[in-house]
Every structure is written in C-alpha cells, then in structure tokens.
Amino acid sequence: MKTLADVLRGILREKGVEEVGALSKRFRKSQNPIQDIAIEIVYGKGAIVRLKERTHGAWDLNGNRVEGSFYAYVPSCMVERFEPIVRRDDLLKLLPDWPRFIIDLMHWDNHTQTEKGKICLQAVQCYGLLRDYFTGRELAVTWANDEFRRMYNGPLDRITVYDGPTAEFLEKEGIDEVVLLDPWAEEVLSEDDFNAKAFIIGGIVDTSGSKKKTTPKIGEELEKAGIRARRRKIVLKGKTIGVPDRINRILGIILKMMVEGKSMNEAVYEMQEPLHARWRLRKELPKHVIKYRINGKTYRVVEKELFDEYSKWLKIRWEDFIKALKDTDIIALERKRIHHLNKISAPRVIHGKTYRVILLKKAAMLCYNC
Numbered sequence: 001m002k003t004l005a006d007v008l009r010g011i012l013r014e015k016g017v018e019e020v021g022a023l024s025k026r027f028r029k030s031q032n033p034i035q036d037i038a039i040e041i042v043y044g045k046g047a048i049v050r051l052k053e054r055t056h057g058a059w060d061l062n063g064n065r066v067e068g069s070f071y072a073y074v075p076s077c078m079v080e081r082f083e084p085i086v087r088r089d090d091l092l093k094l095l096p097d098w099p100r101f102i103i104d105l106m107h108w109d110n111h112t113q114t115e116k117g118k119i120c121l122q123a124v125q126c127y128g129l130l131r132d133y134f135t136g137r138e139l140a141v142t143w144a145n146d147e148f149r150r151m152y153n154g155p156l157d158r159i160t161v162y163d164g165p166t167a168e169f170l171e172k173e174g175i176d177e178v179v180l181l182d183p184w185a186e187e188v189l190s191e192d193d194f195n196a197k198a199f200i201i202g203g204i205v206d207t208s209g210s211k212k213k214t215t216p217k218i219g220e221e222l223e224k225a226g227i228r229a230r231r232r233k234i235v236l237k238g239k240t241i242g243v244p245d246r247i248n249r250i251l252g253i254i255l256k257m258m259v260e261g262k263s264m265n266e267a268v269y270e271m272q273e274p275l276h277a278r279w280r281l282r283k284e285l286p287k288h289v290i291k292y293r294i295n296g297k298t299y300r301v302v303e304k305e306l307f308d309e310y311s312k313w314l315k316i317r318w319e320d321f322i323k324a325l326k327d328t329d330i331i332a333l334e335r336k337r338i339h340h341l342n343k344i345s346a347p348r349v350i351h352g353k354t355y356r357v358i359l360l361k362k363a364a365m366l367c368y369n370c
C-alpha cells in the first residue's frame with residue numbers, strides 16, 4: 001500500500017526532481033524527511049518550490065542526505081517568493097483511499113480515570129503512527145464523549161471524533177463491512193483482510209477489573225446494526241500470548257504488515273516490549289524442562305542456549321531470560337553440563353511423572369543460573 005511519502009515521491013519524480021531540501025529547521029532530526037515534508041504540505045503549512053540557489057544539505061527521495069538541491073520545502077509565509085513545484089492541492093488530488101482505523105470507545109465507562117488517561121495516550125500514539133505512513137486523518141474515535149475530548153491530549157481537529165455508535169459512523173461513511181481486531185477471534189488476520197475499508201480496535205485498557213471478552217461485544221453490536229464484522233486475531237507463532245495488546249501497538253502491527261509487507265511474526269517482534277516477550281517466555285520454558293531428582297529434591301532444568309533460540313523471535317534481553325527463569329522456578333545450565341547430568345542419572349517414574357534421578361551427592365553441580 002502506498003504511503004503519503006510515496007505519493008510525494010511520485011509527483012517529484014514526474015517533475016524531474018530527485019533531491020529536495022528545506023528552508024525550515026523542523027526536519028533537521030527527521031527520520032523520514034520525505035514523509036514529514038509531505039505531512040506539512042497536506043496540512044497546508046508549506047510547499048515545495050524551485051530556488052535560485054542550492055540549499056546547504058538536502059535529501060534524495062529515499063531520505064538519504066545529499067549535498068544540496070535547487071528544490072526545497074518552504075513554509076507558507078515564504079511560498080509566494082518562489083516558483084511553487086508541489087502545493088497542497090497537488091498532493092490532495094492524488095491521495096489514495098486509505099482505510100479508516102477506528103478506536104471503539106463503547107466500553108469507555110468501564111474504565112478507571114487512570115485507564116481512561118491511558119486510552120487517550122494510546123489514541124494520540126495511534127495518530128502519530130498513522131502520520132508516519134498516511135496523514136493521521138485516517139484515525140476515527142467512536143462513542144467519544146466530552147470526557148474523551150477533554151482528556152485527549154492531541155490535535156482533535158486532525159482526527160475524526162464521533163460521539164455516536166461505530167455502526168452509525170460506518171453507515172455515514174458508506175462502509176458495511178469491517179475487520180474487527182479481536183484476540184478471541186477464530187481466524188488470524190491475513191493479507192486477504194487488507195482490502196477492508198475500516199479496521200476496528202477496541203478502546204480498552206486492561207489494568208483493572210475484568211474486561212475479559214469485551215472485544216467480541218463490539219462485534220456483536222456491529223452485527224446487530226447490520227455491519228459485517230470480520231473478527232481477526234493477531235498471533236505470534238500461533239498464539240496470542242506475547243502479542244502486545246495496547247491499542248497503538250496493535251495498530252503498529254497492522255501497519256507493518258499492510259504497508260511494509262512484514263510477516264505477522266516480524267511485525268509482532270518489532271512492536272513487542274520485553275514485558276510481552278516475558279509473558280510468552282514463561283509459557284515456553286516449561287516445555288523444555290528436564291526434571292532431575294537429587295537427594296530427594298527436584299530441580300527443573302533447561303538449556304542455557306535456549307536464550308539464543310528465543311531471542312530470535314521474542315524481544316528478550318539476558319535479564320528477561322533470567323527473570324522468566326526465576327518466575328517459573330527453572331534453572332538454566334549449559335548444554336554440555338546437561339549432557340553430563342544425563343550420563344550420571346537414570347530415568348525413573350515417580351507418582352506418574354518422569355524424573356532423571358541422580359543418586360550421587362552431586363547437588364553442588366547445579367549452579368543456579370550460572
């Protein structure tokens with residue numbers, strides 16, 4: 001899917017412009033200057049013009065630094081002094097029909113004040129994410145009351161804030177089918193879903209009380225109003241555990257898959273925080289446990305080398321691995337030490353469970369996480 005930067009690149013290339021600078025300091029630290037310039041133009045803050053002298057420093061259309069250019073972004077107050085090359089209307093008429101990304105606040109009243117604050121913060125972050133790819137205007141918040149408007153600490157005029165039900169908003173937009181991001185869904189989100197005109201994320205924060213299974217209720221409400229809701233989950237290697245559940249991170253995963261063409265596992269990895277990775281690791285480690293009995297005491301042991309394996313798809317640092325081991329009461333030993341333990345132990349079934357029993361007094365060989 002094309003980004004806003006792609007649209008601007010297309011226009012510039014067509015006009016034979018391969019490098020562009022800026023007569024403004026605001027892009028100095030920009031990671032994505034072409035997108036950031038395009039955003040300013042879309043919001044009517046400036047235009048790209050032809051200059052008489054080269055700028056000191058510019059970017060090529062991939063955002064790499066180059067020496068200078070005869071074309072530059074200038075703020076609106078300066079545009080009239082130059083020959084305009086790309087103005088707001090040039091961009092607006094070529095914008096693709098990007099989907100709507102809707103945060104559904106149907107469950108707003110079930111939240112504490114702190115949680116409401118978190119929802120608002122995550123909504124602002126969603127706007128920021130959408131600006132990195134499109135314009136930010138694609139974001140809509142439904143069931144939004146005055147409290148939300150007061151608490152939302154971002155530019156309200158640059159998103160759609162709708163105070164009624166999501167279904168009503170969709171009807172007004174002429175949308176009768178959506179993708180609802182739902183961790184309880186049967187089906188996994190896939191490329192086939194990226195043709196949807198709207199993606200709905202539950203405006204839900206789970207830090208207190210029980211909001212379990214509240215997302216499917218959003219789907220029921222939509223279906224009741226005649227909107228077809230394709231319920232889709234995001235998984236990491238087949239399971240939702242380890243997938244970050246914050247509203248903005250879910251949006252980030254969708255965008256990485258849809259726009260950047262990343263696989264679901266890659267997108268989840270990039271949006272994961274060590275906290276989510278540890279949730280998953282705590283479920284994974286027990287699968288590798290070998291139980292040793294030494295002098296009547298049980299030691300649950302895994303290979304230390306598992307860290308390298310798991311850090312390929314979970315965003316864990318060594319300290320997260322150690323924390324997950326402690327939380328699950330597991331010891332990690334080097335593979336060669338486990339081989340040695342296997343040589344000096346014998347399997348035995350005790351109360352229906354298999355242990356490797358070490359009869360020798362070798363407990364000292366088990367060094368806690370060393």
Ligand SMILES: C[S@@+](CC[C@H](N)C(=O)[O-])C[C@H]1O[C@@H](n2cnc3c(N)ncnc32)[C@H](O)[C@@H]1O
Binds near residue numbers: 234
């Ligand atoms: C914090 S979650 C709330 C989940 C809610 N407690 C529930 O049980 O339905 C916020 C929103 O993120 C989205 N979400 C979180 N994890 C997801 C996953 N693994 N797959 C798809 N959507 C997810 C859903 O739209 C959800 O409503």
